[in-house]
Amino acid sequence: MRNLWLIAKHEYLKVAGKKSFVLGTLGMPVLMVVVTAISILMTAGGRGRLPFGYVDHAGLLIDPVVPPSAMGESAATFRAFPDVAAAEAALEDGDIQALYIVPHDYMATGEIELRYLTREPSLITRDDFRALLRANLLANYDPLIRERVIAGSSITIRAADGSREFAEDNFLDFMIPFVAAFLFVFAVMNAGGYMLQAVTDEKENRTVEVLATSVRPEELIGGKAIGLIGVGLTQLAIWGATAVAGLIVASFFIPMPASFSIPWSLLAVVSLFFLPAYALIAGMMTAIGGIVTDFQQGQQISGILNLLFMLPFFFVMVILSRPDNPVVIALTLFPPSAFVTITMRWATTVVPLWQLVTSWLLLVASAIFSVWAASRIFRAGMLRYGQTVNVKAVFAALRKPVQ
Amino acid sequence: MTTIRVSNVSKAFGEVHAVRDVSFEVYPGEIFGLLGPNGAGKTTTIRMMLDIFRPDSGSIEVFDGPLTEAKKNRIGYMPEERGLYKDLKLAPTLVFLATLKGVKESVARERVDEWLERFDLADYAKQKIQNLSKGMQQKAQIIVTLLHDPDLLVIDEPFSGLDPVNTRLVKSIIEELCARGKTIIMSTHQMYQVEAMCNRIVLINRGRNVLYGEVQQIKRQFAGNALQVEGEADFDALPGVLEARRHNGAWHLALETGRDPQAVLQALAQQAGARIQKFEVAEPSLEDIFVATVQQAAEETPSYA
Numbered sequence: 154m155r156n157l158w159l160i161a162k163h164e165y166l167k168v169a170g171k172k173s174f175v176l177g178t179l180g181m182p183v184l185m186v187v188v189t190a191i192s193i194l195m196t197a198g199g200r201g202r203l204p205f206g207y208v209d210h211a212g213l214l215i216d217p218v219v220p221p222s223a224m225g226e227s228a229a230t231f232r233a234f235p236d237v238a239a240a241e242a243a244l245e246d247g248d249i250q251a252l253y254i255v256p257h258d259y260m261a262t263g264e265i266e267l268r269y270l271t272r273e274p275s276l277i278t279r280d281d282f283r284a285l286l287r288a289n290l291l292a293n294y295d296p297l298i299r300e301r302v303i304a305g306s307s308i309t310i311r312a313a314d315g316s317r318e319f320a321e322d323n324f325l326d327f328m329i330p331f332v333a334a335f336l337f338v339f340a341v342m343n344a345g346g347y348m349l350q351a352v353t354d355e356k357e358n359r360t361v362e363v364l365a366t367s368v369r370p371e372e373l374i375g376g377k378a379i380g381l382i383g384v385g386l387t388q389l390a391i392w393g394a395t396a397v398a399g400l401i402v403a404s405f406f407i408p409m410p411a412s413f414s415i416p417w418s419l420l421a422v423v424s425l426f427f428l429p430a431y432a433l434i435a436g437m438m439t440a441i442g443g444i445v446t447d448f449q450q451g452q453q454i455s456g457i458l459n460l461l462f463m464l465p466f467f468f469v470m471v472i473l474s475r476p477d478n479p480v481v482i483a484l485t486l487f488p489p490s491a492f493v494t495i496t497m498r499w500a501t502t503v504v505p506l507w508q509l510v511t512s513w514l515l516l517v518a519s520a521i522f523s524v525w526a527a528s529r530i531f532r533a534g535m536l537r538y539g540q541t542v543n544v545k546a547v548f549a550a551l552r553k554p555v556q
Numbered sequence: 557m558t559t560i561r562v563s564n565v566s567k568a569f570g571e572v573h574a575v576r577d578v579s580f581e582v583y584p585g586e587i588f589g590l591l592g593p594n595g596a597g598k599t600t601t602i603r604m605m606l607d608i609f610r611p612d613s614g615s616i617e618v619f620d621g622p623l624t625e626a627k628k629n630r631i632g633y634m635p636e637e638r639g640l641y642k643d644l645k646l647a648p649t650l651v652f653l654a655t656l657k658g659v660k661e662s663v664a665r666e667r668v669d670e671w672l673e674r675f676d677l678a679d680y681a682k683q684k685i686q687n688l689s690k691g692m693q694q695k696a697q698i699i700v701t702l703l704h705d706p707d708l709l710v711i712d713e714p715f716s717g718l719d720p721v722n723t724r725l726v727k728s729i730i731e732e733l734c735a736r737g738k739t740i741i742m743s744t745h746q747m748y749q750v751e752a753m754c755n756r757i758v759l760i761n762r763g764r765n766v767l768y769g770e771v772q773q774i775k776r777q778f779a780g781n782a783l784q785v786e787g788e789a790d791f792d793a794l795p796g797v798l799e800a801r802r803h804n805g806a807w808h809l810a811l812e813t814g815r816d817p818q819a820v821l822q823a824l825a826q827q828a829g830a831r832i833q834k835f836e837v838a839e840p841s842l843e844d845i846f847v848a849t850v851q852q853a854a855e856e857t858p859s860y861a
Binding site for chain 2: 155156159160163167354355357358359360362363364365366367368369
């Protein structure tokens, strides 16, 4: 047992001390901060400082009602012009960013013309103008009705027992699971790579024969897996802390939705699924390391296996549009794709409890099998320097341990 | 009391019989030579002794009983296929490997410092192993084998890659350990080292014991199987000569077992152009015995492959 922890510690320090790990771990939050900052800047600057002009031939905006803006954001400002010539002169003079022309027959056609000189107005400013029009089409209605029509409705999906729910309009509820899924895949690919390297290195540099006289193969593999799980947890802790810090900082710039709260249920599911998913990849990579002759050969095989973990990303449209499709359920239950599928479904629906429980049990069972099989395959292949272990030998090792 | 008792051990890998019915004993405080040509089954025998492989039949006792996890910490093993973590620093790697053998980390650090000093590697303690020369890596590997102060050392080709100064250093360390009552099993192809250091040997060829016993006794047994000749002739063409080797201006001829030196002398006298200044029966070196035994076995037995 002592050796298990010694190996875990050794493996943790070996990987965590690598420049590639430090760069990958710190680089990801930096990348996220940069991307978020760019998005904020683009969003903040999307409306520009100048107002937009409009010429209303349909007579809908004579005495305009200002629409309620989404999430309290400041909408673009609009300036009325009596005719197109005056508006175009203002556009030429740089007094307005762009010009909307509402034709006489707008009510019949719904067509609006947008003119600009150099910079096309962003989608959000076009939405602002549409909201302005809608608000004024409903000018005679009660402000509450007007606001409801413009804002639309929000559907909250709730499990029959009321234990879990998902609100459609909360973009953070949608975003966070996707970010979690992406980070998991990134962490898994990193950890898998490290595990593969750790195993093949010891074969390539022949340390394994000395280790074999000091520790049991189970201790060696178990220690490595624990060390790398520690590495993964460190990575996720750093990313999680950065994400929380990022949200706090972002809240100063972007108003957070009133309904936002820490997604405890998602955190609980991530915690439950993370360890067995990591153990599964650790076992798979160890087995590959035991079979192949060098790291490069192992990378080719592990690349294919990594695809299994990334499988849900190929079905993202199905997961978003039909989260309870049989294919999506299959991906939920399939151990390598379970974690990512469940976190992605968390963004769009309430995952039934039976699927969560079955998926977790299957994942745990496959993780246990993977580590058990890995130690047998590793033992069969550890002293075959320069020789690949063939399929027949792998099955023989699974049937009976090599002695 | 024995340190190692190997009794009628056999091991096959599929169709290949790596070891067949091998038996020998190693006693406390002796330097024991485990010899054999390449592919003879030495490494498989060592791996069975260390419980890396289990024998198909026969039994192995270590320190008078089966090998347990605790007993493994009393063994220092330097395999033929050796290496260390290339991208790690020397001293921490040595400390880690020592702790796996049950040594406390603080004690391991002290011992690492002492051994690095003795092997003239102290200046390289913080260097990555890949930056060390082959000889330095070899010395580091020897340190790994010694750090936990084992009672039994199993060392495969301990002098490979070492210069004469370091060879002498390793040799003196082995002799020191032996004087302290440690048991050393040494596998090497350097027969003069075996001759100089080992008390007893076992020679394994094609997976079987072919010679076993005290070095001096074996040499006496093979006396008459070697000749020392000065002069010029086609020695390889002589009947019964397994190998002709020039050494210090004289020819050293290894003879088949049972070959009469007088018959060789007669054949030499009849050879056209042969000019002989000196002809004497020599005490065979261990190398002669090794060559004679292995070559003779090759002529007598078909290959197992």
